[in-house]
Amino acid sequence: xxxxxxxxxxxxxxxxxxxxxxxxxxxxxxxxxxxxxxxxxxxxxxxxxxxxxxxxxxxxxxxxxxxxxxxxxxxxxxxxxxxxxxxxxxxxxxxxxxxxxxxxxxxxxxx
Amino acid sequence: xxxxxxxxxxxxxxxxxxxxxxxxxxxxxxxxxxxxxxxxxxxxxxxxxxxxxxxxxxxxxxxxxxxxxxxxxxxxxxxxxxxxxxxxxxxxxxxxxxxxxxxxxxxxxxxxxxxxxx
Numbered sequence: 001x002x003x004x005x006x007x008x009x010x011x012x013x014x015x016x017x018x019x020x021x022x023x024x025x026x027x028x029x030x031x032x033x034x035x036x037x038x039x040x041x042x043x044x045x046x047x048x049x050x051x052x053x054x055x056x057x058x059x060x061x062x063x064x065x066x067x068x069x070x071x072x073x074x075x076x077x078x079x080x081x082x083x084x085x086x087x088x089x090x091x092x093x094x095x096x097x098x099x100x101x102x103x104x105x106x107x108x109x110x111x
Numbered sequence: 112x113x114x115x116x117x118x119x120x121x122x123x124x125x126x127x128x129x130x131x132x133x134x135x136x137x138x139x140x141x142x143x144x145x146x147x148x149x150x151x152x153x154x155x156x157x158x159x160x161x162x163x164x165x166x167x168x169x170x171x172x173x174x175x176x177x178x179x180x181x182x183x184x185x186x187x188x189x190x191x192x193x194x195x196x197x198x199x200x201x202x203x204x205x206x207x208x209x210x211x212x213x214x215x216x217x218x219x220x221x222x223x224x225x226x227x228x229x
Contacts, residue, residue: 034217036220038155043222043223044155044204046218049217098145098160099218101155102154103154
């Protein structure tokens with residue numbers, strides 16, 4: 001699997017949009033971009049994933065650049081409960097392919 | 112959404128004893144489950160891939176005789192830490208993917224089990 005690079009930490013004011021970047025310059029054509037988050041002392045939670053088109057669900061939006069070398073996860077209206085470590089992972093989309101977690105971005109939402 | 116449970120949520124044991132952790136998919140079937148370990152302030156590290164009805168596949172550096180994995184049914188995988196020592200103290204997390212035709216490819220994670228070995 002291709003590796004990803006994320007900032008170690010970020011702060012965002014409550015109610016504002018949180019934009020979390022991820023670089024994956026060595027991504028292959030058949031690899032998807034997945035985002036998970038982990039709230040302290042809990043298991044990771046799936047957020048969203050995409051291949052090349054932008055995606056949106058009830059939790060977040062995923063913007064993937066045209067060359068697919070980077071992406072941004074957007075939490076439109078951050079709340080205190082969004083404080084967590086966010087992991088950007090690239091992997092082929094076969095069901096049993098393992099996930100390789102990097103160090104992620106520690107997002108802190110500030111009241 | 113798909114729910115994965117783990118039991119127990121936390122356990123404290125004496126050095127040298129064995130501890131079994133269960134991972135269950137509550138509303139879907141999972142032919143494959145994954146076991147991760149997470150030390151404080153570190154990321155998740157995959158330990159092994161658990162396959163229903165067959166032997167688990169272990170990651171490099173993970174002792175298969177120490178971390179016994181059994182995936183006897185489509186909804187249950189167990190991880191047994193044998194002869195636990197203080198260095199095995201960690202947060203153990205499982206994940207599973209819905210094997211059904213309506214399932215996507217995302218993995219769903221359990222809440223984790225915190226093991227403390229005295």
